[in-house]
Amino acid sequence: MSEKRKITVAYGDGIGPEIMKATLSILEAAGAAIETEVIEIGEQVYLKGISSGIEPNAWDSLRETKVFLKSPITTPQGGGFKSLNVTTRKTLGLYANVRPCKAYSPYIRTHFPETDMVIIRENEEDLYAGIEHRQTDEVFQCLKLISRPGSEKIVRYAFEYARMNNRKKVTCMTKDNIMKMADGVFHQVFNEVAKEYPEIETDHKIIDIGTALIADRPEMFDVIVTLNLYGDIISDVAAQITGSVGLGGSANIGEEVAMFEAIHGSAPDITGMGIANPSGLLNGAIMMLVHIGQPEVAEKISNAWMRTLEEGIHTGDIFQEGISKRKVGTQEFAEAVIERLGKSPEKMKKASFAKSERSEKDIKEALAIRPRKAAEKVLIGLDVFIDWKEGTRDPNVIGDALRQVDSSGLKMQLITNRGVRVYPGGMKETFCSDHWRVRFFNADESIITHEQLIDVLQQVKALGFDFIKTENLYTFDGARGFSLAQGE
Helix, strand or coil: CCCCEEEEEECCCCCHHHHHHHHHHHHHHHCCCEEEEECCECHHHHHCCCCCCECCCHHHHHHHHCEEEECCCCCCCCCCCCCHHHHHHHHCCCCEEEEEEECCCCCCCCCCCCCEEEEEEECCCEHHHCCEEECCCCCEEECCECCHHHHHHHHHHHHHHHHHCCCCEEEEEECCCCCCCHHHHHHHHHHHHHCCCCCCEEEEEEHHHHHHHHHHCHHHCCEEEECHHHHHHHHHHHHHHCCCHHHCEEEEECCCCEEEEECCCCCHHHCCCCCCCCHHHHHHHHHHHHHCCCHHHHHHHHHHHHHHHHCCEEEHHHCCCCCCCEEECHHHHHHHHHHCCCCCCCCCCCCCCCCCCCCHHHHHHHHCCCCCCCCCEEEEEEEEEEECCCCCCCHHHHHHHHCCCEECCEEEEEEEECCEEEECCCCCCCCCCCEEEEEEECCCCCCCCHHHHHHHHHHHHHCCCEEEEEEEEEEECCEECCCCCECC
16 A cells, blocks of 8 residues: 555536645545545536536646546536536546445434445436437437447446445446437346356336335345436435435546546535535445445545544534534544544444456456347438428328338338328317428338439429428347337
8 A cells, every 4th residue: 555546636617626625625634545636627617618617738747647526516607618527538548437325323313224226327328419400490419328338338337336345236227218219218228137146136127117116115125236317316316315415425437547536516506615525425435445446545535534423423415403512514524533543433334345366357358248249230221300380280291291202112101190090081179280200111121222322302392392301210130120100
């Protein structure tokens, strides 16, 4: 432990500097072998006109140290400012968000004292790709992108995390009863990877009932792996039911770089008052110590922190009459934790962090995406999206007109509006927006050419329709690579 590990530190905005100072004082007193390199991020960087919120030369520090301990930041109000967290996660390939959610009852008020789950969230894909378009006067689009490699990376990480931390069960949460392809591939990959971990129990929950169960019976969960948006939502639900979002730490793990932080914001309303709870950032720093190979120090700090809670020394946000003994500020709380270094909790379970006996090479191999044969891809059709709202928006008007389109047998087969079939044979009660999807196939769904697609678009244009988007329709190894319309 004599050689210090260099880490990048950002003090952030609002209460960030206060809780970072407190956290680093605890790490130093505990003997953490770290050397800090400070970078500037957040509000002042945004106000310099840097839309990402991070100085360009700060990336050099992150690439060098590969470890980032980050306080919360404030993003200025108004447009033109990018999410620093999203930028950092994508730029550095931080594909796994790890969020432990544990109850510390009765010292932290909760209705679920047995809760001890870890939510592992895919961190780069899904709706967070941020690809949006306004396509018509009435309709806006946000693309949900799920890749098989991205799904495999996060699922493998979840199982390796469970194995390394002696967790017994991994639950997958998706909405593949509706999004059968996008969420479906995530569930499929989960089932495939699960076979490589026969000692770990697995199950799957649809995200809506899964979220309800987290809120009602969280003790039934151990490790949860899920997609980006779902993970963002359920991790806050899980943190809240354990008693306080303010206690939660978070890790963002990539193949090369990792970022550790509190899950709460910069709390500008209490900035400078010295009352902020540093526990969230401290728990993020504990995760960092485990990541850089100092689990003994992490255990020492975690046990002292729990002992501090047990002895009723609490900041105002978690203070409870009858349980708390002394209300303290940020630095006083840090000093109380430091005084208890070397002690362990007497009532709560003592902290014990994984000490992997496997080499870094072995772990990387376990997490590596497995090679697979690419599916045979065949073009068989075309969806053309049209902006049209003339008259009463009668589907029969646009449908009858587009029946004229014919490119060597490639003809219009149906029209949908907001996913519902409206022509031919639609229901008059179906509400129609100005956004129409027109599907073209050969009658036998045989192979077509790109030249036919271009010809179709030229004919649609000649009929006076404004096409705003197209999607080619393929089969992969003979299976349709597109969804059917409701009513098709």
